[in-house]
Amino acid sequence: xxxxxxxxxxxxxxxxxxxxxxxxxxxxxxxxxxxxxxxxxxxxxxxxxxxxxxxxxxxxxxxxxxxxxxxxxxxxxxxxxxxxxxxxxxxxxxxxxxxxxxxxxxxxxxxxxxxxxxxxxxxxxxxxxxxxxxxxxxxxxxxxxxxxxxxxxxxxxxxxxxxxxxxxxxxxxxxxxxxxxxxxxxxxxxxxxxxxxxxxxxxxxxxxxxxxxxxxxxxxxxxxxxxxxxxxxxx
Amino acid sequence: xxxxxxxxxxxxxxxxxxxxxxxxxxxxxxxxxxxxxxxxxxxxxxxxxxxxxxxxxxxxxxxxxxxxxxxxxxxxxxxxxxxxxxxxxxxxxxxxxxxxxxxxxxxxxxxxxxxxxxxxxxxxxxxxxxxxxxxxxxxxxxxxxxxxxxxxxxxxxxxxxxxxxxxxxxxxxxxxxxxxxxxxxxxxxxxxxxxxxxxxxxxxxxxxxxxxxxxxxxxxxxxxxxxxxxxxxxxxxxxxxxxxxxxxxxxxxxxxxxxxxxxxxxxxxxxxxxxxxxxxxx
Numbered sequence: 268x269x270x271x272x273x274x275x276x277x278x279x280x281x282x283x284x285x286x287x288x289x290x291x292x293x294x295x296x297x298x299x300x301x302x303x304x305x306x307x308x309x310x311x312x313x314x315x316x317x318x319x320x321x322x323x324x325x326x327x328x329x330x331x332x333x334x335x336x337x338x339x340x341x342x343x344x345x346x347x348x349x350x351x352x353x354x355x356x357x358x359x360x361x362x363x364x365x366x367x368x369x370x371x372x373x374x375x376x377x378x379x380x381x382x383x384x385x386x387x388x389x390x391x392x393x394x395x396x397x398x399x400x401x402x403x404x405x406x407x408x409x410x411x412x413x414x415x416x417x418x419x420x421x422x423x424x425x426x427x428x429x430x431x432x433x434x435x436x437x438x439x440x441x442x443x444x445x446x447x448x449x450x451x452x453x454x455x456x457x458x459x460x461x462x463x464x465x466x467x468x469x470x471x472x473x474x475x476x477x478x479x480x481x482x483x484x485x486x487x488x489x490x491x492x493x494x495x496x497x498x499x500x501x502x
Numbered sequence: 503x504x505x506x507x508x509x510x511x512x513x514x515x516x517x518x519x520x521x522x523x524x525x526x527x528x529x530x531x532x533x534x535x536x537x538x539x540x541x542x543x544x545x546x547x548x549x550x551x552x553x554x555x556x557x558x559x560x561x562x563x564x565x566x567x568x569x570x571x572x573x574x575x576x577x578x579x580x581x582x583x584x585x586x587x588x589x590x591x592x593x594x595x596x597x598x599x600x601x602x603x604x605x606x607x608x609x610x611x612x613x614x615x616x617x618x619x620x621x622x623x624x625x626x627x628x629x630x631x632x633x634x635x636x637x638x639x640x641x642x643x644x645x646x647x648x649x650x651x652x653x654x655x656x657x658x659x660x661x662x663x664x665x666x667x668x669x670x671x672x673x674x675x676x677x678x679x680x681x682x683x684x685x686x687x688x689x690x691x692x693x694x695x696x697x698x699x700x701x702x703x704x705x706x707x708x709x710x711x712x713x714x715x716x717x718x719x720x721x722x723x724x725x726x727x728x729x730x731x732x733x734x735x736x737x738x739x740x741x742x743x744x745x746x747x748x749x750x751x752x753x754x755x756x757x758x759x760x761x762x763x764x765x766x767x768x769x770x771x772x773x774x775x776x777x778x779x780x781x782x783x784x
Contacts, residue, residue: 271576277606281592281599288594348590348647351553352607353576 270361274354278362282336286366291417292335296370299324303378314463317384319432321396322455324374326428329403330410331421333367337411338420356496364404371400388465391474395461398481402454403431405488412495431455454484503530506655506686507552511561514547514710521547522710524561534677534687536701538694538775544710545690549657552688553584565655580608583653585645585661593633597624597643600632601650608651618646621676623669637664645673649680656680658689662696674699694772704771708779722768725777733763741767 286293303320311317340346340363349359375396386392406427414420430453437450450456461477471478507529514522522544529535537545550556551563554573563570565582572578591600601615619625622642627635635643641664649656661677662670677687677700691697697704698718705715714721730748732740732755740755742748744766755761769777 269576273609274607277603280606281595281603284599285592285594343593344586344590345592347555347586348604349607351555351579351584351586352604353579353609354607355574355576 271354271358274352274358275362275365278349278354278359279365282363282366286332286336292332295327295331296374298327299374299378300381303381307381307383311382314459314466317379317382318455318459318462320378320382321375321399322458323428323432324371324378325399325403325455326424326432328374329367329371329400330407330427330431331424332370333364333404333407334411334414334420334424335417336363336366337408338414339417341411341414342416360408360492360496364408367404367407368400371403372397375400386462386465387468388470391465391469391471392462394471395458395474395478395481398478398485399454399458402481402485402488405485405492406431408492409488409495412492412499452480454481457481503532505529505564506531506533506566507535507688508564508567509548509552509561510563512548512551512558512563513560514544514551514556515559520710522551522558525707525710525712526561527705527712527715529686529688531686532681532684533702534681534689534700536697536704537688537690537707538692538697538704538771539690539707540692543707545707546659548707549584549586549659549688549690553582553657580651581654583648583651583656585648585656585658591632591640591643591647594631596629596631597635598628600643601647604647604650610651614650618650621649621672621679622646623672638666638669641665642669642673645676649676649685652683653685655686655688658687660691661689662691662693670696694770694775697771706775706778713778714774718771721771721774725774726766726768729767731765731767732761734760735762736760 286296299320302323306316306320337346340349346359350356354362407424410423410427411420414423432455437447438456440447451460457477457480461474461481464474464477505528507527509528510526512522512525513520525544525548527535537548539545547556551558552565552570554571557571565573566578568578573582592603595603597619598615601618602612604610605612605614615628616625619628622645624639624642624646627639627643632640632643641662645658645661648658658677662673665673674696681687687700689697689700701718703715703717704721706713716724728744729741730744730752732742732752734740734755740751742751752761752764
């Protein structure tokens, strides 16, 4: 089976035009930037604060935009048209993920500029941020596939936003409630731990375990994508 | 002539409900085949199986000589066009942007957009947003999208269900032109006039079973009562047999210059359907 970049780009172009006319979804892309501009003026300096904005970007842009794009295709019955075209499942999902990916990368970069975040090792941080983006796009894809409309998607994503944006704060109470130690292994927590280590001089060799945990989350979410897609997309 | 579709013993169960029971038929290359039946008779289920959107419970369904499930491959997808019962168009985008997406997916030059819009009489709507179009216009754009890539086999599920007679005629003209180009058309409808105009052969589907399959002409002849109606100068109508007895009566009417018009009493496809199934088409 060959992969057609042309077909995936065609879906990306369509999604770009569609989202640019969709105020509801389009505006959520800019929310993290508003917060970043505000934080930038307040002069935030800690990794936890920087990464709260980044994790929020992952939830609002990577996961929510992706979730809405897929849910709307289902709601308006347009996904069937794509599925009946020569575009394969991989090409459709890649095309649909490209917009969320590009938007997330741009928002993260611009937000980092606004809050004046300067990582000590930009390569390691870039790898971690890209892996996290891929994970959140996978999460958005699963949620988009299980929901039937954009409105439903907006509701379903809320608990995930709470967990993945602010869930890392739970680790503060881990000493009192040991069960909360699990929260340390969430991708958002791992990203913060990794970024904190990098900021005090850790190299790729020192943070490989954190990257591995995020990679494991990526693997799990994409296995889920395949299972849910197969179950949901056949009549 | 080569068979494009070969269906044998096709059955489909939804939970414990039987949607199709032992359906068999063939569609020849270049033929317009009508699958006729009331709502819920199994027409759309058949199209979904033949376009790999649904797996059958039993039987075989071959399209282009391969099992229908193989049609998911890009090479086969390019050979078929499907008009489904829902528009599936992007409401915020223009007509042009919707068709451009499908040109890119099917690897078709963008110049084809004007050609298909011309075929469905919607060239002027090219820059309009889909959300601003009427239901009939939407149906025509969906149809244009279905034959944008000049498919060898076109599946049409109720293609004119939302259209007025004028727009239906545009569609018929377009479909006739596709047929002249050699496109095989598999059409589902409950509109018997449409079937008479477009189809080379028709199958009557009722409760998931094919009850009749033949050319419209052969069916009409088979179910005809072999009489003629003669309209006379005094306004009365006489029904006479087509045999020797009728000939004598006809000779007498004509000798006396009483005949205004003569027509045969062949049943319509709708009449035949009701007679065979005891159900009305709706």
